[in-house]
Amino acid sequence: xxxxxxxxxxxxxxxxxxxxxxxxxxxxxxxxxxxxxxxxxxxxxxxxxxxxxxxxxxxxxxxxxxxxxxxxxxxxxxxxxxxxxxxxxxxxxxxxxxxxxxxxxxxxxxxxxxxxxxxxxxxxxxxxxxxxxxxxxxxxxxxxxxxxxxxxxxxxxxxxxxxxxxxxxxxxxxxxxxxxxxxxxxxxxxxxxxxxxxxxxxxxxxxxxxxxxxxxxxxxxxxxxxxxxxxxxxxxxxxxxxxxxxxxxxxxxxxxxxxxxxxxxxxxxxxxxxxxxxxxxxxxxxxxxxxxxxxxxxxxxxxxxxxxxxxxxxxxxx
Amino acid sequence: xxxxxxxxxxxxxxxxxxxxxxxxxxxxxxxxxxxxxxxxxxxxxxxxxxxxxxxxxxxxxxxxxxxxxxxxxxxxxxxxxxxxxxxxxxxxxxxxxxxxxxxxxxxxxxxxxxxxxxxxxxxxxxxxxxxxxxxxxxxxxxxxxxxxxxxxxxxxxxxxxxxxxxxxxxxxxxxxxxxxxxxxxxxxxxxxxxxxxxxxxxxxxxxxxxxxxxxxxxxxxxxxxxxxxxxxxxxxxxxxxxxxxxxxxxxxxxxxxxxxxxxxxxxxxxxxxxxxxxxxxxxxxxxxxxxxxxxxxxxxxxxxxxxxxxxxxxxxxx
Numbered sequence: 001x002x003x004x005x006x007x008x009x010x011x012x013x014x015x016x017x018x019x020x021x022x023x024x025x026x027x028x029x030x031x032x033x034x035x036x037x038x039x040x041x042x043x044x045x046x047x048x049x050x051x052x053x054x055x056x057x058x059x060x061x062x063x064x065x066x067x068x069x070x071x072x073x074x075x076x077x078x079x080x081x082x083x084x085x086x087x088x089x090x091x092x093x094x095x096x097x098x099x100x101x102x103x104x105x106x107x108x109x110x111x112x113x114x115x116x117x118x119x120x121x122x123x124x125x126x127x128x129x130x131x132x133x134x135x136x137x138x139x140x141x142x143x144x145x146x147x148x149x150x151x152x153x154x155x156x157x158x159x160x161x162x163x164x165x166x167x168x169x170x171x172x173x174x175x176x177x178x179x180x181x182x183x184x185x186x187x188x189x190x191x192x193x194x195x196x197x198x199x200x201x202x203x204x205x206x207x208x209x210x211x212x213x214x215x216x217x218x219x220x221x222x223x224x225x226x227x228x229x230x231x232x233x234x235x236x237x238x239x240x241x242x243x244x245x246x247x248x249x250x251x252x253x254x255x256x257x258x259x260x261x262x263x264x265x266x267x268x269x270x271x272x273x274x275x276x277x278x279x280x281x282x283x284x285x286x287x288x289x290x291x292x293x294x295x296x297x298x299x300x301x302x303x304x305x306x307x308x309x310x311x312x313x314x315x316x317x318x
Numbered sequence: 319x320x321x322x323x324x325x326x327x328x329x330x331x332x333x334x335x336x337x338x339x340x341x342x343x344x345x346x347x348x349x350x351x352x353x354x355x356x357x358x359x360x361x362x363x364x365x366x367x368x369x370x371x372x373x374x375x376x377x378x379x380x381x382x383x384x385x386x387x388x389x390x391x392x393x394x395x396x397x398x399x400x401x402x403x404x405x406x407x408x409x410x411x412x413x414x415x416x417x418x419x420x421x422x423x424x425x426x427x428x429x430x431x432x433x434x435x436x437x438x439x440x441x442x443x444x445x446x447x448x449x450x451x452x453x454x455x456x457x458x459x460x461x462x463x464x465x466x467x468x469x470x471x472x473x474x475x476x477x478x479x480x481x482x483x484x485x486x487x488x489x490x491x492x493x494x495x496x497x498x499x500x501x502x503x504x505x506x507x508x509x510x511x512x513x514x515x516x517x518x519x520x521x522x523x524x525x526x527x528x529x530x531x532x533x534x535x536x537x538x539x540x541x542x543x544x545x546x547x548x549x550x551x552x553x554x555x556x557x558x559x560x561x562x563x564x565x566x567x568x569x570x571x572x573x574x575x576x577x578x579x580x581x582x583x584x585x586x587x588x589x590x591x592x593x594x595x596x597x598x599x600x601x602x603x604x605x606x607x608x609x610x611x612x613x614x615x616x617x618x619x620x621x622x623x624x625x626x627x628x629x630x631x632x633x634x635x636x
Contacts, residue, residue: 021339021361027426040361042589043339101586108345267629268419271360271591271622304589308633311585315626315633 001146001243003190006153006183009056013151016085017052018044022162025269033289035296037163038282039155040272042304046077046109048230048278049155049180049302050142054078056151057140058086068093068137070124073102074230074303075142080111091137093128098229099307119224143179144237152180155300156187159195168194169294170249172281174302175199175208176231178240184300185247195298198249200281202228202256209251211236212244227256227310230277230303252291258283263314266301276310278303319464319561321508324471324501327374331469334403335370336362340480343587351607353614355481356600357473358590360622364395364427366548366596367473367498367620368460372396374469375458376404386411386455388442391420392548392621393460398429409455411446416547417625437542461497462555470498473618474505477513486512487612488567490599492620493517493526494549496558502618503565513616516567518599520546520574527569529554530562545574545628548595548621570609576601581632584619594628596621 020043028036041049054075058067059082066089069079076092083090090111094103095118107113114131116122132139141148159171171188173181178199185197199208205228207220219235226232236244254262259276262283266274274282281299285292338361346354359367372393376385377400384407387397394410401408408429412421413436425431432449434440450457459466477489489506491499496517503515517526523546525538537553544550554562572580577594580601584592592600599617603610 018339018341021336023336023361027423043341043358043361047589105345264626267591268626271365273585273589273591308582308586308636312630312633315630318626 001149001182001186003186005146005150006157006187009147009150010154010157012059013052013055013154016055019158020044023270023272027269028265028286031286032297034294036285037167037296037298038270039159039300040270041155041300041302042272042274042278046081047303047305048074048078049152050074050078051081052154053148053151053179054140055082055085057145057147058082058088060147061138064088066137067140068128068132069140069142070128071142073098074305076106077102077109077305079140080106080109084110089137091131091135093124093131097224101307102305105305143177144239146239149179149183149239153183153187155180156184157191159298160188160191163298167296167298169196169296170292171195171197171298172200172252172284173197173300174231174278174281175201176233177237178208178244179237180300180302181248182240182243185243189247196249197247199244199251200284201231201251201253202226202259202280203253205232206251206253208236208244209253211241212248212251215245217241228259228277228280230275231280252284252288254280254283254287258287260314261317262286263311264318267315268318272301273304273311274301275303275306319467319500319504321504323464323468324475324505327465327468328472328475330377331370331373331472334373337476338362341588341590345587346583346604349604350615352612354603355485355614355616356588357477357618358588359473359618359620360590360592360596364399365621365623366392366396367470368392368396369399370472371466371469371497372458373400373403375463375465376400376406378465379456382406384455385458386446386450387458387460388446389460391416392623394424395420395427395623397458398424398427402428407455409449411442411449415542419625420623423623461495462557464557467497467501467557471501471505473498474502475509477616478506478509481616485614485616487514487614488610489513489515489616490518490570490602491515491618492549492596492599493519494551495555496526496562497555498618498620499566500558500561503561507565514567515565517562517569518602519549519569519571520544520577520598521571523550524569524571526554526562527571529559530566530569533563535559546577546595546598548593549598570602570606572598572601572605576605578632579635580604581629582636585633586636590619591622591629592619593621593624
C-alpha cells in the first residue's frame, strides 16, 4: 500500500464520500485529561467509513462489473450504496445474527442479501467465493483488498489536513480486520509522521493487539459474543497486518461497558450517534488515558449503525 | 439587517464556529417524497447554532466587556462558551424548569447561572436588565440583537455555498424568536434568492406563523407546556419580525410526537443527535410534505441539547 494509491482512491470517491468533520468538546478533554479530536465517520454516507473503501473498490473495476461482499453489516451497506451509485449489481452475504437494522438497510440500498449462520460455523469466505464464481461477480473483501485499504486511508489524508499543526501522538482507530487502521497508518506516515496509529479492539477479541505483540498473525478464540459486532473478526488481515506491524503502535482493548459509555458521551458531547464497535477508540481515549502519551489524542469514531435498543442501553448509563 | 453585517459576523466567528455539514439520506428522501438537505447545527460548538450569534455579539463588544443573557438553554451555552473564548465574565439567567443538562453545561462552561420561575410569571427581561445595570454587564438578547441575528445568518451564507446549484425552494427553519430564521432569510435573499425561508414552530406556540398571516406581531397564550422548550417564546422579535414579514414564506407547525419522530429519524438516518425544538423543521419536511413545493427541501436541524430521557423517548417510537 502506497500513499499514491490512497490519493488515487481519494480522487475516485471525491464528491460522493463526505469529508467528515473533526469534532471536539471541553467535556471530553476533561475526562481524557488531554485534548481529544474526534473524526466523526458515523456522518459518512451509509453511517460508517466503510463506504470509502467500498466505493474505492467498486469504482476501480471495469464499468458494469457486478460485486459481492460478505460483511457483518457496515461493509455491506457501503458496498450496496457504492454499487447503486455505479449502477451495478450487488450481492451481500451477511450473518443471520447481524443487527436487524443493518440487514434492512442493506436491502433498502438495493442489494440482494444472502444470510448465513455465523455461530454455527458456516464460512462466509466459502459462501462468498462460490456465489461469486457461479454468478460472475467480483468479490470485494472487507479489508484484505488493496483498493479497500486505499479507500479507508482517505480518512488519514483528511485528518492530516484537518488536525491543528500542534497535534501529534496517538491516533486511536477502531479495529476489526485492520483495513481502516492500516490505510490511515500509510497516509499519516507520508503526511504527518508525528501521528501514530494504534488499533483499538474489544476485550477478548484483541487479535490485532496480540499479533502486534507477538510479531505474527494470531486469531481470536471466538467470533461472536461481543456487542461490538462491527469489529469482531477472526484474525488480522494478510495484507493489513504487515502494514500495521511496520507502522502502528501497540493495541488497546476496551470492555463492552466502556464502549457503551463512549457511545453515550459521543451523543451527549458531540451529538453524534455511534455504534459499540465504532466507539471503542473513543472509549480507549476516555478510559485508558494512562496508556496514552502526549497532550492530545485523535480518535476515529468509525460507525453509527446499531438498533435503537442498543442506543437506549447506552443512554441508560448516563 | 444587511448581508454585509452577516459577512462581518462570519469573519468574527471564523475559526471558532464550525462550518457544519449538510447531510442527506435516501431514506429521508423517501419519507419526504423529495430530496432533503439537512444542515446539522447540533454539530456546532455547544450543540446548537446559538454559538454563532453569541460569539458574533460578544466579539463585537470592546475587549473585556462582561455579558449577561437570559435563555432557556442553548443561547445560554452559546454565550457562556463565547465569553470563555473571549476571556470575559458571563452571567446567565435561566428558567428553573430548563433541562438539567443545559443548566449543568452552562455552569461547566464557566458561566454564573441565575435561575428564575418561568411558569410563575417572573420576567427574565426584568431580571436580566436589573442585573446588567447593577453589575455593569452588557445584555445579549437571544434574538432581538443585530449582532446575534448577523451571527445566525452565517448559517445562510454556508448553505448558499454548500447546497447543490439545482436546489431551490423552501428552507425550513426551527423558529422561536426568529433570530435564526431572519438571519438566514437575509443571507439567502442576497446569495440564493431562489431559496425561501419558512419558519417552523410547535403546534400551540406558532406565534410567528400567525403573525405572518396577520401581518402584525401576535403572542402565544402560553410560554410552557411543549417539549420543544428551546423554541417556545412569547412573541416574535421586534427586529426579527419585520425581516420575516418581508422575506419569509408562510410558517408551518408540528406536534410534539412529530418532533420526537424527527429526532429518531435524525439519529437513525443521519447519526445526528437532535433535541425536540431542534427537530421541528425536519419534522415538517417529513410529515407535512403536502404543504411544501418543489423537488427539494432544505432543513436546519438547529440543536441537540436534551436530557437522555428525551432521546430515549424518541428512540422508543422507532
